[in-house]
Amino acid sequence: MTSFQPLGGTSRSGRVLGPALDKIIKNAAWRKHANLVAVCKSALDRLDSLPDSPDPSFLLGIPPSDADSVLHPLVLAIDSAYPKVADTALECAQKLFSHGLFRGDINLPADGDDAPGSSAARLLASVCSCGGIGDEALELAMLRVLIASARSPFVLIRDECLAQIIRSCYNVYLGSQSGANQLCAKLVLAQIVVIVFARTEADSTDVRIRIVSIADMMDLSDRNLNDSTLVQSAQNFINEVMAGSDADPLPSKSNKEEGLMPPDSEEEAAANGGGLSKIREDGLFLFRNLCKLSMKFSAQENPEDPLLMRGKVLSLELLKIGIENAGPLWRANERQVFFAEKALDSFTTALSQEALPVVVSLKELARGKRGGGRYLFDIVVAVIILWASLRIVFNGFPSIPPLVTLIHVLCRFLGAIKQYLCLSLLKNSALSMMTIFQLLCSIFMGLMSKFRSGLKEEVGVFFPMLVLRIVENVLQPSFLQKMTVLNLLEKICQDPQVMVDIFVNYDCDVNAPNIFERVVNGLLKTALGVPPGSVTSLSPAQDTTLQIESVKCLNCIIKSMGVWMDQQLKLGDFAPERHINKHSSDNLASLNGEEGGVTDYDLHLDANHEFSDAASLEQRRAYKLEFQKGVALFNKKPSKGIDFLIKTKKIGASPEEVASFLKNASGLNAAMIGDYLGEREEFPLKVMHAYVDSINFENMNFGEAIRFFLRGFRLPGEAQKIDRIMEKFAERYCKCSPSSFTSADTAYVLAYSVIMLNTDAHNSMVKDKMSKAEFIRNNRGINDGKDLPEEYLGSLYDQIVKSEIKISADVSAPQNKQTSSINKLLGFDNIFNLVNWKQYEEKALGASDQLIKHIQGQFRAKTGKSESMFYTVTDTAILRFMMEACWAPMMAAFSMTLDQSDDKSATAQCLQGFRYAVHVTSVMLMQTQRDAFVTSVAKFTYLHCAADMKQKNVDAVKAIISIAIEDGNYLQESWDHIFTCLSRFEHLQLLGEGAPPDASFFVAPLNEAEDRAQKTTFVKKKGNALQNPAVMAVVRGGSYDSASMGNTASALVTPDQINNFISNLNLLDQIGTFELNHIFAHSQRLNSDAIVAFVRALCKVSMTELQSPTDPRVFSLTKIVEIAHYNMNRIRLVWSCIWNVLSEFFVSVGLSENLSVAIFVMDALRQLAMKFLEREELANYNFQNEFLKPFVVVMQKSDSAEIRELIVRCVSQMVLSRVNHVKSGWKSVFLVFTTAASDVRKSIVLLAFETIEKIVRDYFPYITETETTTFTDCVKCLIAFTNSRFNNDASLNAIAFLRFCAVKLAEGGLVCYDNNSEGHLGNGDGSDGNLTEKDDHAFFWFPLLEGLSKLTSDTRPAIRKGALEVLFNILKDHGHLFTDTFWINILKSVIYPIFSNTQNITVGQVLLVHDPQFPNDDSTKSETDTLAAKCLVDLFVRFFNVVRSQLGSVVCIVTSFVSSPYKHYANTGMAALLHLTAHLGSKLSKEEWKDILVPLKKSVASMLPVFSSIIRIMQDIEIPDSVDQYSDHEYINEDEEEANMETASYAIVRMKNHISVQLQIVQVVKKLYEVHRKCFSAAHVSILLDVLTSIASHSSEVSSETIVQQKLQKACSLLEIPGPPVIHFENESYENLLKFLQTILAEDPALSNELKIESLVVFVCQKIFKIYLNCAGQQQNDETSDAGPTAHSTLPLGTAKKEELAARTSLLVSALQVLRSLRQDSFRRNLRIVFPSLVSLVSCEHHSNEVLDELHDIFQSSIGPLLMNM
Secondary structure, eight states, X not given: OOSXXXXXXXXXXXXXXXXXXHHHHHHSOTTTTHHHHHHHHHHHHHHHHOOOOXXXXXXXXXXXXXXXXXXXXXXXHHHTTOHHHHHHHHHHHHHHHHTTOBOEEEOOOXXXXXXXXXXXXXXXXXXXXXXXXXXXXXXXXXXXXXXXXXHOTTEEEOHHHHHHHHHHHHHHHHHOSOHXXXXXXXXXXXXXXXXXXXXXXXXXXXXXXXXXXXXGOOOTTOGGGGOHHHHHHHHHHHHHHHHTOSOOOOOOSOHHHHTOSOOOHHHHHHHTTSOOOHHHHHHHHHHHHHHHHHTOOOOTTOTTOHHHHHHHHHHHHHHHHHHHTOOGGGGOOTHHHHHHHHHHXXXXXXXXXXXXHHHHHHHHHHHHTTTTOOOOHHHHHHHHHHHHHHHHHOTTOOOOOOTHHHHOOOTXXXXXXXXXXXHHHHHHTTOOOHHHHHHHHHHHHHHHHHHTTTOHHHHHHHIIIIIIHHHTOOSSOOHHHHHHHHHHHHHHHTSHHHHHHHIIIIITOTTSOOHHHHHHHHHHHHHXXXXXXXXXXXXXXXXXXXXHHHHHHHHHHHHHHHHHHHHHHTSTTOOTTOOGGGSOHHHHHHSSOOOSSSOTTSSSOOTTEEEOOHHHHHHHHHHHHHHHHHHHHHHHOHHHHHHHHHHTTSSOSSHHHHHHHHHHOSSOOHHHHHHHHTOOSHHHHHHHHHHHHTOOOTTOOHHHHHHHHTTSSOOOSSHHHHHHHHHHHHHHHHHHOTTTOSSHHHHHHHHHHHHHHHHHHHOTTOOSOOOHHHHHHHTTTTBTTBOOOHHHHHHHHHHHHHSOOOOSSOOOOGGGGTTHHHHHHHTOHHHHHHOOSOGGGHHHHHHOHHHHHHHHHHHHHHXXXXXXXXXXXXXXXXXXXXXXXXXXXXXXXXXXXXXXXXOHHHHHHHHHHHHHHHHHHHHTXXXXXXXXXXXXXHHHTOGGGGGGOOHHHHHHHHHHHHHHHHSGGGOGGGHHHHHHHHHHHHHHHHHHHTOOOGGGGGSOOOOHHHHHHHHHHHTSOHHHHTTSHHHHHHHHOOOTTSSSTTOSOOOOOOHHHHHHHHHHHHHGGGSOHHHHHHXXXXXXXXXXXXXXXXXXXXXXXXXHHHTOSSOOOOHHHHHHHHHHHHTTTSOHXXXXXXXXXXXXXXXXXXXXXXXXXXXXXXXXXHHHHHHHHTSXXXXXXXXXXXXXXXXXXXXXXXXXXXXXXXXXXXXXXXHHHSTTTOSTTHHHHHHHHHHHHTOSOHHHHHHHHHHHHHHHHHOHHHHTSSOTTHHHHHHHHHHHXXXXXXXXXXXXXXXXXHHHHHHHHHTTSSSOOOOOTTSSOOOSOOOOOOOOTTOHHHHHHHHHHHHHHHHTXXXXXXHHHHHHHHHHHHHHHHGGGSOHHHHHHHIIIIIGGGGHHHHHOOXXXXXXXXXXXXXXXXXXXXXXXXXXXXXXXXXHHHTHHHHGGGHHHHHHHHHHHHTOSSHHHHHHHHHHHHHHHXXXXXXXXXXXXXXXXXXXHHHHHHHTTHHHHHHHHHHTSOOOSSGGGGGGOTTSOHHHHHHHHHHHHHHHHHHHHHHHHHHHHHHHHHHHHHHHGGGOOHHHHHHHHHHHHHHHHHHHHHHHOHHHHHHHHHHHHHHTOOOOOHHHHXXXXXXXXXXXXXXXXXXXXXXXXXXXXXXXXXXXXXXXXXXXXXXXXXXXXXXXXXXXXXXXXOOOOOHHHHHHHHHHHHHHHHHHHHHHTSOHHHHHHHHHHHHHHHHHHHHSOOSOHHHHHHHHHHIIIIIHHHHHTO
């Protein structure tokens, strides 16, 4: 060796090997190690001669042919077991691995195998052998080499070599005498597992490796962990080895350039035909070996082998580490193919047509390989889409490689977990060692976190086995075991998605156990503790600890639900109704909802999932609950259960479907199944037949068949039922195995015999067991008289005696059968029968190799079968179903613990649990549950019983405040409880501070001395202040639901209670006013619905405070004002909703019977209103009106004059100070003043009118500035003041202001007028008489006019007259502005109602002497009506062209006056009628004249019955001939006399009025004809004739009632008044009629002929003749008039008759003159009619010769010539 050449030559490996070999030579014993020295020297010489070879080699820089020779010395040195040389060799081996000088795969060579790398494998084998030497230094050196080989990225240690390394480390851990070495070996093993699994996940050796920590180890039984020095030493060792301080400076070329890196996993997989890469094969290999190591059990002769148990614990620890470091690879399964195809389908639709064939072929290829391979979802989709995209962009891009290279990542990893790890968990769960149980829980935690989607059925088994059985064991649990389980539950809850997934996949699955519900209920049982009087293995301290931990678990569960909910709701596109499966696969990956540190979905979507929305889950949950209800009913009464399930459509109605249900459903009681199958009713019998027929007994011997048949149910106890079942079984067996027996009878008898044998052999009550010979003898001749073979019967006997016939689970409790379906799927039934979680059964489990093989076979049988779907939801609605299942147990646990425990940790957990429960139920809108939780927390504040408060109660107050601040948006009705607590808390604070109670604000003012004394009282120290009665009441306390504290009976308060109360007040100092006020200040952040609920609850609590009869408080009221101020800037829509609540509150309190409270509230409302009026309001908004409405309502409803006056003053102040800001509020302002106008207190009325007067006079423009509609409110207000009874001047001023308003309105300030050529608006349609708000005239003018119209009926003459004048003046002055339609509406709705009273007066009512309707003596009313009629006619005449269509209505009103029984009304009517016709006569058409004359005729006709009424009334009274006549009749008293005379007097007056009116009507008719004769047609004249004729006839009727006339005359003489002018009435009527006829006859012959006036004249004359003759005492017989006159004897006339005759003379003369004036031919035609009367007149007595002269002239000039010409 030259001087300049380094030791070992120039090769890179040689520079490491040379010094080591030289050191070995120096340290070796020459005699003992002569061969070793020689080999080392030879190797050195060879190294010196070798250059640094560039050829690939497993030893870098040394040719493969020389590598074995240079490594052989190291092997010999290590095998020598001589520490000095072995240590050097181990150090050299470590450097070779650390520096990356070893390359390629390393595996134990087969015998004679000289493959490359075999020397390295032999070297590692030698290194592994060092563990048995016992030298501590060599053990550590060996561990360094092994970890260096494992962590080297250039070496891949395979198969048995890896297993040998693991065994060597195991041996050091189990056999080393050094505790430090043991810990180091354990850490090395853990680090190797981490390295291998990390490489397996990445499928590469070049990965980042995490250094393990001793904290990852859980073996609490390891004594070495108690020595901190050893622990630190071991941790430093692994850190040093993994630090890589000996970084390799030697390689100068890249590894890939040298071709020395292990092949890429994809290339390797392709080379292996699509199988797993070597790295992943090694990972699986290691995992399987660790599982097998964990399943090693002690031999039966040494069941407590500590060495084996330590190894088992280490294996489980390593498995735990492996599971914790497992990545997405381990979750790959066949369902990912489905999702890849979905993604491929979506991508296909997006690609162009050119790329479509490529993608379709890829998809088909994927489907074609589905059965043989599996692939990761993210890799497959990414590669397919990328490759297809590149094919689109680059036409020459190569085609995609076979998919087998992408999808051949088989599901072997997850399969290995199912096949090996699950079996290990199952077997080790039978052990009672606490460390093992803790490790099982940790491993199960890892499986739950990462693999639950692929292990749905397994989790469904292990959760009840590891968790539920411990949690539900309350009386006899292992304390440490239960604590472990509780800690496990806490860790599970750290991932919010886990609990949701458990509920969705188990509690909502009809075939799965209710894990979530059972966990919660089990925790509740634990939290409640051991029931009193029960025997338990727990000490009191342990029981308390478990209670606290269980509460903590419940808190963790509800917290995880809340966190999950918050995570989901914070998603940007969250929507409750969204269907997840509508999203693309990318969205699915982002919405899976399982983000976190330890999660099943950390990198990508697990394709075993199916996303489900809440609606489908609700159906599944409801289905399961109803199905379980049916199962429970079946287990009580099978027939009812089946009927229920069929009715609810949970099972089909056919026997076959029911039979299938009985065979497969979980939870059914086996005894009840048998009982139902044995029923004799038709349907159960069919079900039993279908049940038996569904079983296939082919290829089964009889023993196997009956055992198989009876495994699903228990035979009933009734013989007949057994008989029916066995009969059908025998028939079915013979059908399936026809060659077994000659007939079914044989099978039937043999079946009975087997059942009897089974009972006899396995029933402990049977002492004398049946022998085989007896069994054979009992069954002789059953095969159609022949015997069955004895060998056959003997074999059957042996089977039954050896193994009892049982049902499959052999349990009858329904709750234990719930998981049987899953157990059947996994093949765990038998293992559960053996594993009863008792230590003594470990032997059976460990020794049962056959059973283990059976379970492994079951796992293998599941391979390739479709997996159970694992559902995932992101819809938070699922929490509603979860809360429905858990809220009651949680509240019970939290409440009981909080009530009974003073432990700070426990109470904190309970309050936190309440906090999250409120959060979840609030957001989920679960009102009942939310209110229950909030109420519970509120009750635990103990604010209603402050003397008993503790720190936990103060914490409850803090929780209430936290709830209010954080969940305010969802509390709704629960705010009631929160504000109740805050109110009580503030009350206690005030009492503690010694402040005066709020009630002091409501008392009457004190005098100065009393006020000073009271102030002195309230400034005393807290101790003295606490002695007042209010504090005593609080100290006594009360129930939570009481309206106020201290409502209980006034019991004595002890000093201890006082002291407790004072100390508790000091506790409350922990909560400052800032926190309290923050709730109200925070109200600005509440959403729209929440703030409304907030305000509503605050108002409710304030109402309770204010209504307290003894201690009213204003805390909440002041807060109402505050929050109203805080939220005043909200949008008006929200603020309107808030104010609706506040308005109702202010109204309710404002109407309170407590005057002081009401005044306080009204003042608070005034403050708010003043603040609000400072804000500008835009036009056409209505909120000011809504804001001020409480003033209106209280003003209208309050019985307190003080309140009403306060409101008037408040509103006056607000309006006058903010008049420029008032907009829509004018409406409420005017309503307040309108109400005040009708108040009973004069001061209120005058105060209100003073304000309204100022408003109208000075601020009228503001009234209509933005809201023109307020004009009508102003008008209504003024009208209301006109009705005031206190001051006529105010009323008159109000009327004047109405005139002022009309002027303003006419000026166009409110309505835009468009005057037409006629000076008024016309819409061209005057037919529509309906009022609509679209008509501005109707909207603004109508209220004003209508109000004035109503005032015309006021009882006060001045008001009545003033209103009438103003009304008609307004109409006259501004009527030209109105449209035709509006004029019609005015007439109908404003003018006509004025005359309603007048129109209602009829002649039928005339005799109601004392009826106040008829103000006969009210001259002012008459004057007003007269004025109204005149004004109406004047108005009508003025606007006739506009209101012409209303002529008929106006005439009806006028004629109603005419027909009035009162003279002055009639005069008014007739004057108005004449005035109307005088001005409009020339304008009226014939039809319009008819409209005038016909009503006149009707009114005359309506007046005629008045005389009939007078007759009736006069018939009932007696009028004496003289005043002295009554003295002769004693039985007539003075009252009757007075009444009779009063009635007669009234009748006389009415009679005179009646006659006067009739005569005036005659004159009206006469004048109408005289003035307007040219306008009248024959029809018109006919009407006039009818009027005159009817009056004349009526006068004759009146005259003919002689008895009545006599009574009237007597009455008049007694009363010394003139009598009614009856004769004058008749004379005037006929005379005017006669003159009217004579005028027509003389002036218009044509009309006379048309109307036959001549006949009428003769008729009237004849009537007059009869009247005169009757008066003269001449009776004329019309029947004999044709025969000529008849002589009658006449008596001389009396004085009265002579006077009457004299009165009638003028009428007779007029008639004779008219008759004589007839033309000769006319007289001739009518002579025979009148001649008899004329003859009678000649012969009768006359008062005047004038009659005779006229008769002479007739006979001479008219009759004589006729006679002469005959």
